[in-house]
Amino acid sequence: MGFLDKIFSKKEEVKYKAILKQVSRPLMEKISRIREKDIRIFFEKIVDASEKVLRVFLFQTEIFNYKKEITKEEFCHWIEKVSLVMIAYSYYCVVLVKNWYNLDDLYLKGIPYIEWFDKVFGYYNQVFNKNITKKDVDYYASGYKEDAEKGYSKKENQEKVSETCERDYKTIGSDLLKEIWGEDAEKENLDKRIFIGARIWQCHAQLIRSYLEELAKK
Numbered sequence: 137m138g139f140l141d142k143i144f145s146k147k148e149e150v151k152y153k154a155i156l157k158q159v160s161r162p163l164m165e166k167i168s169r170i171r172e173k174d175i176r177i178f179f180e181k182i183v184d185a186s187e188k189v190l191r192v193f194l195f196q197t198e199i200f201n202y203k204k205e206i207t208k209e210e211f212c213h214w215i216e217k218v219s220l221v222m223i224a225y226s227y228y229c230v231v232l233v234k235n236w237y238n239l240d241d242l243y244l245k246g247i248p249y250i251e252w253f254d255k256v257f258g259y260y261n262q263v264f265n266k267n268i269t270k271k272d273v274d275y276y277a278s279g280y281k282e283d284a285e286k287g288y289s290k291k292e293n294q295e296k297v298s299e300t301c302e303r304d305y306k307t308i309g310s311d312l313l314k315e316i317w318g319e320d321a322e323k324e325n326l327d328k329r330i331f332i333g334a335r336i337w338q339c340h341a342q343l344i345r346s347y348l349e350e351l352a353k354k
Contacts, residue, residue: 148204149195152194152195152206152211156187163215164180167183167263170259170263172245172255174244174245178226178347181344182222183219185222185339185343186222187215188343189336190211190218214315214316217311219264220260220268220272221276223253223256223273224273224276225280225337225340227277228280228281229280229345229348230253230352232284232289235285242352244352257269276304278307279299279303280300283297283300301334301337304333305330306326307333308332308336309329309333313328
């Protein structure tokens with residue numbers, strides 16, 4: 137995690153860096169035990185991307201008045217949930233590509249994508265001490281799933297694509313607003329929910345998709 141080398145000057149940033157060190161070192165030790173190099177790199181990327189999004193919200197975003205200081209527990213919740221969302225988006229990104237080109241299967245590092253992601257789900261549970269199943273993946277990417285299965289993107293149905301994307305933005309945005317910032321996600325926070333979720337989706341598009349494309353070529 138190269139971002140640890142950044143010089144933090146403000147009080148909130150210094151506290152954030154201290155929490156970052158406390159959490160990242162044992163977390164990266166767990167990730168280093170993943171046997172498959174390609175999956176190990178995938179986890180390094182999704183955890184790194186998850187942290188980057190949080191840091192932007194805390195210290196580089198002025199659109200909404202987010203609190204700048206978070207606890208270790210809140211930081212862990214963010215990393216766990218956003219990493220799960222990154223996995224969910226990755227899964228249905230691959231499904232969408234498979235269906236787009238009418239492929240019988242799609243391989244990541246030489247194995248069927250379903251087998252590859254089954255390993256990812258298992259390692260997620262080991263790394264974060266959770267017990268997720270594909271139902272959790274489908275929950276956080278229900279919109280992406282619908283698009284992949286019904287072909288809205290392929291048919292260039294922008295209205296349905298926007299609708300399904302917004303649904304996924306709201307899902308993770310609501311969770312994080314409640315758990316990190318203590319806000320009632322059902323009360324006049326639609327813009328915040330969409331803003332948070334959209335930034336996570338964009339981060340996945342910018343930092344994770346290219347790695348999945350690389351794996352698909354091997």
